Amino acid sequence: MAGIKSLVTDFLEYLEVERGRSERTIRNYDFYLRRFQSWAKDPSPSSVTAEMVRKYRLWLNRFVDGREGSTLKKSTQNYHLIALRSFLKYLAKRDIKSLAPEKIELAKQPTRTVEFLETDELDRLLAVPAQHGETLIALRDQAILELLFSTGLRVSELASLNIDQVNLKRDEFTVRGKGDKPRIVFLSSTAKEALRAYLTKRRDTSAFMFVSHDRAKGGRGKTGALTPRSIQRLVERYAKEAGITKKITPHTLRHTFATDLLMGGADIRSVQSMLGHASITTTQIYTHITNNQMKDVHKKFHGRSREG
Numbered sequence: 189m190a191g192i193k194s195l196v197t198d199f200l201e202y203l204e205v206e207r208g209r210s211e212r213t214i215r216n217y218d219f220y221l222r223r224f225q226s227w228a229k230d231p232s233p234s235s236v237t238a239e240m241v242r243k244y245r246l247w248l249n250r251f252v253d254g255r256e257g258s259t260l261k262k263s264t265q266n267y268h269l270i271a272l273r274s275f276l277k278y279l280a281k282r283d284i285k286s287l288a289p290e291k292i293e294l295a296k297q298p299t300r301t302v303e304f305l306e307t308d309e310l311d312r313l314l315a316v317p318a319q320h321g322e323t324l325i326a327l328r329d330q331a332i333l334e335l336l337f338s339t340g341l342r343v344s345e346l347a348s349l350n351i352d353q354v355n356l357k358r359d360e361f362t363v364r365g366k367g368d369k370p371r372i373v374f375l376s377s378t379a380k381e382a383l384r385a386y387l388t389k390r391r392d393t394s395a396f397m398f399v400s401h402d403r404a405k406g407g408r409g410k411t412g413a414l415t416p417r418s419i420q421r422l423v424e425r426y427a428k429e430a431g432i433t434k435k436i437t438p439h440t441l442r443h444t445f446a447t448d449l450l451m452g453g454a455d456i457r458s459v460q461s462m463l464g465h466a467s468i469t470t471t472q473i474y475t476h477i478t479n480n481q482m483k484d485v486h487k488k489f490h491g492r493s494r495e496g
Contacts, residue, residue, distance in 0.1 A: 190232060191225070191230030191231060191232055192225055192230060192231060192232070192233055192236075192275075193225060193230050195233065195275075195279065195284070196218075196221045196222070196225060196275065198278075199217075199221070199274075199275050199278045200214050200217060200218055200221075202278060203217065207367065208367060208368040209367065210344075210366070213366075216267070216271070217271045217274070217275075220267060220268045220271035220272070221271050221272065221275055223268065224244060224268065224271075224272055227244060227247060228240060228244065233279055233284050233285060233286035234285050234286060236276070236286050236287045237287055238287060238291050240287075241269075241272070241287065241291070241292055245265070245269070245295070248260055248265045248268055249265060262295050262296075265295055266294045266295055269292055269294055269295075270294070272292060273289045273292045274289075276288070276289035276292070277289045301473070302443040302447075302473055302474065303434060303435070303436075303440055303443060304440060304443040304444040304446075304447040305432070305436070305440060305441070305444045309430070309432050310337065310444060312430040312431065312432065313333065313426055313427055313430045313432065313436070314330075314333055314334065314337070315430070316426045316429045316430050317329040317330035317333065317426065318330060319429075322385075322389075324386075324389050324390070324401050325401055327382070327385050327386040327389055328386050328398060328399075328401065329422055329426065330382045330385075330386070331379070331382040331383045331385070331386040331398070332346065332398060332419060332422065332423075333423070333426065333441070334376070334378050334379040334382040334383075335375075335379050335382070335383065336423075336438055336441040336442065336445075337376075337379075337441050337444060337445055337448075338373075338374065338375055338376040338378070338379035338445070339363075339373035339374065339375070339379070339445070340373065340441075340442045340445035340446060340462055340463055341363065341373060341442070342365065342366075342438075342439070342442065342464075343416040343419050343420060343437075343438035343439065344416050345363050345364075345365055346397075346398070346416075346419060346438070347398065347413060347414055347415060347416045347419060348396075348413070349363070349396070349397040349398065350395050350396060350397060351387065351395060351396070351397050352395070353397070354375075354383065354397065356375075356380055356383060356384055356387075358375075359374055359375050359380070360372050360373065360374045360375065361373060361375070363464075365464040366464065366466070367466070369464065369466075371461065371462070371464045372462075373462065374462075383397075392411050394411050394412070394413070396412075396413035396414075398413065398414045398419070399411040399412060399413055399414060400412055400413075400414055400418065416438075419438055420437055420438055423436060423437060423438050423440075423441070424436060424437065442463070443474075445463075446459050446462075446463060446471075446474050447474060449462070450474055456468065456471055456472070456474070459471055459474070
């Protein structure tokens, strides 16, 4: 019987057309599935067994990356298994006999912790662009930082924003996140003012919200959208200027957004919705916040029977 090679191609096309997955997701699934296909020597669907997957997991666990000289992290091993499980679900959907996808269990991982900015660090970071005066680039960067903290947007979502998506007369707008799923995000008054100041000074004709301005042209003409990597670099630069020693990325501001909501008393389901997480399990990485609240409860109530 023929191997899975052509079926993997069909599956990737299915992800693109019917599931609306991003180019990056499809590229990653392609890499993970081709690795399995190569390791298993292009097996037929019916020859994919639990024993084969067990041996593959063992191989992944012992695999040493030639470039890095290190083994694969548990999370990376799980990405391989998630891709394989999704592929097997696709085969089941097409009534192609193979291993049942639920037979694949993911490796246990240590509980994730997230890095976020303390209040004083956030204040210092948000104050940096204004120290460069009211140049177009400083106004743009101020708007980027304020918007990241106000909305919890992923950097890819921020980079692809168009001006006409954001109505500054309203406090909310819709973005499309992972899997092309729409969600509503909300603007703080400071984020609105920062965006308004930046857009008022713009003289170019680009439809993108955040663009790379050519200093030589005085901000005129049509310019390209900032890339996620460019946004990451500017966040890192301002964090350094603010005297923050830990590694700060746009995703740190997303974590700070979620942390700020939970510390203010927001329920985790609302935070899940605002972050655009498909599963509450993903949002539960923020349980360190409730740990802080439990510490307050302990201080307030523990040992009172021994007092007096």
